[in-house]
Amino acid sequence: MADLRVTIGQMELRNPVTTASGTCGFGEELAEFFDPGRIGGIFVKGLTLKPREGNPYPRMAETASGMLNSVGLQNKGIDYFTEHIYPRIKDFDTHIIANVNGSTIEDYVDLSEKLNRLEKIPAIELNISCPNVREGGMAFGISCPSASAVTRAVREVWDRTLIVKLSPNVTDIRDIALAVEEAGADAFSLINTLLGMAVDAEKRRPVLATITGGLSGPAIKPIALRMVWQVAQVSRLPIIGIGGIMNATDAIEFMLAGASAIQVGTAIFIDPLAPVKIAEGIGEYLVRHGCSKVSEIIGALRVD
Amino acid sequence: MKRIQDCTISKITWLNTDSYLLELDVPDEIPVLAPGQFAEIRIGNSPDVFLRRPFSFLDADVENRKLVFFIKRIGKGTRHLGELHPGETVNIIYPLGNHFQVPEKGNVLIVGGGSGIAPFILLGKELQKKGVGMTFLLGGKAGSDILLTDRFSQYGDVLITTEDGSKGEKGMVTDHSVFTSDPFPFTMIYACGPEPMMKAVARMSCLKNIPCEVSLENLMACGFGVCLCCIVETTEGNLCVCTEGPVFNTNRLKWQICA
Structure with missing residues (x-):
């Protein structure tokens, strides 16, 4: 049995497989299918300071090898999370990572400060890449000065691991990554969804109520792999790779391209056991390739 | 506890040009199913039909371990599913959702x-x-x-x-x-x-x-409460049709029908 442990900031994950924010609820829903102790971590549904109802229905469109969503960060707010959800999930035998959202830098900072009081949140994932909200969200993640400013402000109040989730909807993701690194981030997660659109030709209307939404699933995997590779070339911070990972082979591709860990997202909708199967499959791959540690394959892509 | 299982198609019976009954052989004992609950069925590996599709149980034969669904062909998923043959397998997640409230009398x-x-x-x-x-x-x-x-x-x-x-x-x-x-x-x-x-x-x-x-039949990506796509507006805010429904008392919905 190979050693599957990986390190992200101050966290040691038992294996590189985590679940992506917005695809795994707060972990409880998945705990009905498998023991959370079998994966490295759970990135819970995006949190905001105040409750949010999210966007109107319809919020989802199936597309070729993927889907669009425009959920818009529906959640009951940090206070509800702290009081009702956190006590139920804090003792899961895995890392619970909070996904932090805001309309202003102050929102991100205030939310991070509130999370500081929760002992069993070892890391936050700063979401500066949500494409489905009118204010904040992706707006922070598509320019270097704002990505840097929000990261720096949160770094001031958050001593535990700080992961910044990057948007693919940018001209050059390397520039944003470097700005965020310089501002004090411990790790990157990438990519968030790609801004997309679906049209109903018969009705001559957009499928989503918000017209545009975020594209996920295997359709975006080649783009995600390319971006992980690009960021790995310019930064030494650990990368959590995200984008259309359906099986262990997909996950290994991301790790070879430079990711230290991965998030499984849309695949969960189709197979809630996917994260567990992927963790097992990575172990089998390592044995087959004569690796004793998963760290041996991180960034091990041969390009010569 | 929700189950994820491969089931064998035992019969597909077309009732008219658009509608059919799908009968599945379930490998294990069928749990108690309440009327209104549903299953998410995975339909092959076509890139066109990427997500599962939700279907209510029409009937269940617990003794013979059979589940029956009434399905209308309305899109790609229901078309592909209707083209499968007895002996082929589909993967299902079930039982999902809430159920109709059955009164004691009336x-x-x-x-x-x-x-x-x-x-x-x-x-x-x-x-x-x-x-x-x-x-x-x-x-x-x-x-x-x-x-x-x-x-x-x-x-x-x-x-x-x-x-x-x-x-x-x-x-x-x-x-x-x-x-x-x-x-x-x-x-x-x-x-x-x-x-x-x-x-x-x-x-x-x-x-x-x-x-x-x-x-309600809202579009769902997951069927078990993690994607938040199938929401309906209710007096308590947006709720997931898959976990809080699919059955709703209409006084919880914002249909403004009693005005």
Whole structure:
């Protein structure tokens, strides 16, 4: 049995497989299918300071090898999370990572400060890449000065691991990554969804109520792999790779391209056991390739 | 506990050009299924049909470990599924969702439009077990849309409306003369079908001052409460149809039908 442990900031994950924010609820829903102790971590549904109802229905469109969503960060707010959800999930035998959202830098900072009081949140994932909200969200993640400013402000109040989730909807993701690194981030997660659109030709209307939404699933995997590779070339911070990972082979591709860990997202909708199967499959791959540690394959892509 | 299982298709029975019964052999003992609950079925590996599709249980044969679904071909997923053959397998997640509230006594009206009859055999069985009287009111565009009447008549009277008048009374379900009965003999209404139909039925329930439950068919990506895509506006805010529903008492929905 190979050693599957990986390190992200101050966290040691038992294996590189985590679940992506917005695809795994707060972990409880998945705990009905498998023991959370079998994966490295759970990135819970995006949190905001105040409750949010999210966007109107319809919020989802199936597309070729993927889907669009425009959920818009529906959640009951940090206070509800702290009081009702956190006590139920804090003792899961895995890392619970909070996904932090805001309309202003102050929102991100205030939310991070509130999370500081929760002992069993070892890391936050700063979401500066949500494409489905009118204010904040992706707006922070598509320019270097704002990505840097929000990261720096949160770094001031958050001593535990700080992961910044990057948007693919940018001209050059390397520039944003470097700005965020310089501002004090411990790790990157990438990519968030790609801004997309679906049209109903018969009705001559957009499928989503918000017209545009975020594209996920295997359709975006080649783009995600390319971006992980690009960021790995310019930064030494650990990368959590995200984008259309359906099986262990997909996950290994991301790790070879430079990711230290991965998030499984849309695949969960189709197979809630996917994260567990992927963790097992990575172990089998390592044995087959004569690796004793998963760290041996991180960034091990041969390009010569 | 929710299950994820490979099931073998034992039979696909076409009822008209668009609708079929899908019968699955389940490998393990079937848990107790409440009327209105559903399964998410994975339909092959076509990139076109990426997500699972939710279907209510029409019926379950616990002794012979069979699940039966009534399915109308309305898109790519339901078309692919109907083209599979006995002996092929599909993967299902079940049981999902909440269920119809079955009263201890009374006399209920069950209204189904189009594919909306999907959950009503299980409901009929449950009501019969409790000794609750029931009448089915089935609506369609034409007589060929009115299906499974012999099955429903095992549990109660079957009333019919068609828009073209080719079977039963002419008009929409809410045009049926049963709604003019005085006194109105029913204590509760259940409805499933196109949303305008369910809203019209819910409006009737307001006029008659009796409760109404509807089963919603919102688009879902997951079916178990993690994607937050299938939401419906309720008096408690946006709720997931897959976990808080699919069955809702209409007084929880913001349909503003009782105004």
